[in-house]
Amino acid sequence: MADIERDEHSGTDTTGHEWDGIKELNTPLPKWWLWTFYATCIWALGYVILYPAIPLINSATTGVLGYSSRAEVAQELSEAAAEQSVYIDRIRTSSLEQIRSDQDLFTFAVAGGRSAFAVNCSQCHGSGAAGAAGYPNLNDDEWLWGGTLDDIHLTIAHGVRFDDDDETRYSEMPAFGRDEMLEKTEIADIAQHVLALSNQEHDGEAAGRGAIGYSDNCAACHGENGAGDQFQGAPALGDAIWFYGSDGASIRTQIANPKHGVMPAWAHRLDEATVKQLTVFVHSLGGGE
Amino acid sequence: MTKVLNTVDTIDVEAVNAKHRRENYKSRVKIFPKRVSGTFRSLKWWIMGITLAIYYITPWLRWDRGPHAPDQAVLVDLANERFYFFFIEIWPQEFYYIAGLLIMAGIGLFLVTSTVGRAWCGYSCPQTVWVDLFLVVERWVEGDRNARIKLDNAAWSSDKLRKYVTKHVIWILIAIATGGAWIFYFADAPGLAYNFATFQAPFVAYATVGVLTATTYIFAGFMREQVCTYMCPWPRIQGAMLDESSLVVTYNAWRGEPRAHEGARRKDTDTTYGDCIDCNLCVAVCPQGIDIRDGEQLECITCALCIDACDSVMEKTGRPRGLISYNTVQNYAASTPENPVHTTLKSVIRPRTLIYTAIWGLAGLAMLVSLLSRDRLDISVLHDRNPQFVQLSDGGIRNGYTIKILNMLAEPRTFRLSVDHLSGATLALAGASDDATRTVILDVEPDNQRSVKIYVTAYPAYLSGDATSFRFSIVEENGEETAFYDAIFNAPSE
Numbered sequence: 169m170a171d172i173e174r175d176e177h178s179g180t181d182t183t184g185h186e187w188d189g190i191k192e193l194n195t196p197l198p199k200w201w202l203w204t205f206y207a208t209c210i211w212a213l214g215y216v217i218l219y220p221a222i223p224l225i226n227s228a229t230t231g232v233l234g235y236s237s238r239a240e241v242a243q244e245l246s247e248a249a250a251e252q253s254v255y256i257d258r259i260r261t262s263s264l265e266q267i268r269s270d271q272d273l274f275t276f277a278v279a280g281g282r283s284a285f286a287v288n289c290s291q292c293h294g295s296g297a298a299g300a301a302g303y304p305n306l307n308d309d310e311w312l313w314g315g316t317l318d319d320i321h322l323t324i325a326h327g328v329r330f331d332d333d334d335e336t337r338y339s340e341m342p343a344f345g346r347d348e349m350l351e352k353t354e355i356a357d358i359a360q361h362v363l364a365l366s367n368q369e370h371d372g373e374a375a376g377r378g379a380i381g382y383s384d385n386c387a388a389c390h391g392e393n394g395a396g397d398q399f400q401g402a403p404a405l406g407d408a409i410w411f412y413g414s415d416g417a418s419i420r421t422q423i424a425n426p427k428h429g430v431m432p433a434w435a436h437r438l439d440e441a442t443v444k445q446l447t448v449f450v451h452s453l454g455g456g457e
Numbered sequence: 458m459t460k461v462l463n464t465v466d467t468i469d470v471e472a473v474n475a476k477h478r479r480e481n482y483k484s485r486v487k488i489f490p491k492r493v494s495g496t497f498r499s500l501k502w503w504i505m506g507i508t509l510a511i512y513y514i515t516p517w518l519r520w521d522r523g524p525h526a527p528d529q530a531v532l533v534d535l536a537n538e539r540f541y542f543f544f545i546e547i548w549p550q551e552f553y554y555i556a557g558l559l560i561m562a563g564i565g566l567f568l569v570t571s572t573v574g575r576a577w578c579g580y581s582c583p584q585t586v587w588v589d590l591f592l593v594v595e596r597w598v599e600g601d602r603n604a605r606i607k608l609d610n611a612a613w614s615s616d617k618l619r620k621y622v623t624k625h626v627i628w629i630l631i632a633i634a635t636g637g638a639w640i641f642y643f644a645d646a647p648g649l650a651y652n653f654a655t656f657q658a659p660f661v662a663y664a665t666v667g668v669l670t671a672t673t674y675i676f677a678g679f680m681r682e683q684v685c686t687y688m689c690p691w692p693r694i695q696g697a698m699l700d701e702s703s704l705v706v707t708y709n710a711w712r713g714e715p716r717a718h719e720g721a722r723r724k725d726t727d728t729t730y731g732d733c734i735d736c737n738l739c740v741a742v743c744p745q746g747i748d749i750r751d752g753e754q755l756e757c758i759t760c761a762l763c764i765d766a767c768d769s770v771m772e773k774t775g776r777p778r779g780l781i782s783y784n785t786v787q788n789y790a791a792s793t794p795e796n797p798v799h800t801t802l803k804s805v806i807r808p809r810t811l812i813y814t815a816i817w818g819l820a821g822l823a824m825l826v827s828l829l830s831r832d833r834l835d836i837s838v839l840h841d842r843n844p845q846f847v848q849l850s851d852g853g854i855r856n857g858y859t860i861k862i863l864n865m866l867a868e869p870r871t872f873r874l875s876v877d878h879l880s881g882a883t884l885a886l887a888g889a890s891d892d893a894t895r896t897v898i899l900d901v902e903p904d905n906q907r908s909v910k911i912y913v914t915a916y917p918a919y920l921s922g923d924a925t926s927f928r929f930s931i932v933e934e935n936g937e938e939t940a941f942y943d944a945i946f947n948a949p950s951e
Contacts, residue, residue, distance in 0.1 A: 296843030307847040307855075407850035452887060454847060454855060454912050 264317035281449025310409040314398040315457035321447040327433035345424025359419040365394035468737040472748035491602040491741040495765025516641035525903035526867035568813035570698040572805040578758035587677040598624040636669030707784035708750040739763035835863040845947040864901035871934040879927035880919040923950040
């Protein structure tokens with residue numbers, strides 16, 4: 169045991185530790201510090217008793233309160249769900265038009281639809297619903313299968329060309345080139361006519377020739393003036409919005425060997441209230457009819 | 458001096474907080490300040506009364522703002538993010554007014570400190586005011602200094618217990634009232650008072666009252682001068698603000714020394730003594746437990762009670778007042794018993810204090826002008842970024858904007874939103890009828906904001922490239938207030 173001695177200069181005892189003649193003063197801790205330290209010790213003891221604390225081999229002590237952060241999250245989620253259920257129930261029982269005209273319900277549905285869209289739809293349609301080549305832009309005013317609330321609801325619920333759903337939207341444009349229904353020159357002429365329909369730069373002579381071919385082969389679905397037909401999902405050709413490109417080459421390709429988009433039916437994956445919220449959200453993006 | 462003097466007893470008192478007695482790790486030594494009366498004590502009573510009255514009465518003052526705003530004159534409405542001060546209402550984005558007030562408070566502190574020293578500490582600091590109030594109670598229950606010391610030293614008895622309980626109960630009641638008054642600044646006072654009494658108030662109200670009750674009781678009842686000496690940053694800041702021309706409570710040693718009590722003077726007639734008769738009354742009345750005769754020190758809050766004490770002794774013994782006085786370091790150094798330099802308010806007027814006054818006044822004036830001419834209507838616009846624009850079937854381009862309109866008046870107002878500098882553009886309000894128009898009429902609730910989604914459609918012929926500048930204008934219907942926001946219209950690049 170080392171010698172504890174009194175330091176003459178400060179009047180404080182030393183701890184008795186000595187390293188090469190250097191001694192350590194045993195300066196007392198400030199009282200407030202000591203009390204705070206004791207208080208934290210007591211607090212820690214209480215914490216260990218009340219909360220999960222001591223790790224065991226496969227688990228940990230559960231604590232007297234039986235607290236777990238997982239249970240807390242579950243609790244918070246169920247509380248949130250309970251708060252939402254008032255709106256969800258009303259959405260389930262209301263018509264789409266009723267939801268749209270009720271300010272509270274509309275706000276809730278748009279917000280809920282936005283988050284459901286981000287999870288389920290944004291992968292193809294984009295986070296801003298602006299689409300991409302082959303995936304329609306949902307903000308604009310042209311609709312392949314109709315832009316009313318009911319049309320949008322049907323499209324979301326049953327999808328497009330989705331084989332597993334009997335009520336799915338279905339149509340298929342013939343492959344005029346691949347199936348050798350039209351000659352290459354005829355297809356080129358028809359493409360010129362389509363460019364003319366949409367007031368784009370075109371070869372007038374070729375377009376004139378193509379008008380006949382268009383009438384015979386295309387007008388049944390796309391309309392004589394290129395107005396399209398939402399009942400068959402035939403896009404309008406006379407306007408400024410193009411699905412697979414507006415230039416002559418893209419149009420020729422689409423006539424010769426058309427692509428057909430597929431959209432899953434969501435009625436099987438999402439509950440009715442969510443599908444309704446998605447419908448109202450998509451309808452509110454600016455192009456709803 | 459041959460004049461016969463009244464006898465003044467020397468008080469047996471130690472300046473327990475004098476620097477040489479302040480060891481580390483020493484427990485607090487109780488201080489029993491003696492009652493004193495005089496000019497500064499009266500001033501302190503008045504300031505104590507006025508500050509306490511302001512604190513307790515303010516939340517109960519009413520101010521009519523019409524049916525759409527609360528009628529409490531001073532209200533910090535955290536829930537609705539509004540601050541009301543009589544005719545002024547401040548929204549969160551106008552918080553710079555608070556910053557301005559803080560700047561004024563800072564400069565004001567510089568000004569006060571550089572002129573009259575630590576006047577804040579000595580007169581209006583809540584710690585000082587509440588310690589004073591607690592001391593009033595202590596004196597009323599237990600008597601003045603000697604009685605209190607006697608009681609403190611006495612063994613426990615029924616009398617001591619009764620006084621102890623009485624004092625602490627009154628202290629706790631004052632503490633509860635202190636904490637209780639605070640919460641009324643944050644909600645409708647009468648409603649909250651009723652809810653509080655019937656245990657329907659929110660938990661945070663009880664928690665706040667609890668914490669403030671505890672701090673008031675502990676700080677004013679037990680810690681007292683230790684709060685000033687050890688916890689508060691103010692003395693350090695104020696110490697740095699003082700200079701040789703600032704007023705500080707000063708023992709005029711040039712007049713007082715050498716000091717001696719009357720007995721000593723009678724024995725030693727050869728020495729010429731100063732005016733200090735070493736009665737120690739200045740120490741006995743000091744709430745901070747120091748001896749002002751040790752000079753200027755951090756512990757001194759300049760409450761000036763020692764001035765009153767000393768003046769009363771000087772009068773009683775037929776000497777001129779002012780042995781302890783408000784004085785500047787400069788005048789103190791220049792004074793001799795033959796040529797005392799008198800300190801007046803003029804002593805503290807100098808370029809530094811004039812500059813502080815000017816800055817303080819300018820800041821106040823700037824705030825006042827800005828307050829009187831501020832807008833009560835504001836518009837902010839958030840341009841849709843995804844998608845930046847939408848191609849419409851007829852060749853038009855559509856941009857979406859989220860527009861926030863702030864109606865900062867406590868009355869419902871109607872505004873007309875339109876687009877300038879964008880030819881042929883039409884507006885449509887999302888969610889409403891789809892008809893595009895040139896203007897949109899918007900009702901905004903009183904003292905509230907409204908957020909709307911607006912679609913603007915324009916045609917490429919009128920657009921200049923992929924980004925066209927234009928302006929959203931908003932005009933009050935049947936009013937004159939207007940606001941605008943310069944925005945950009947995006948289109949596909951050629």
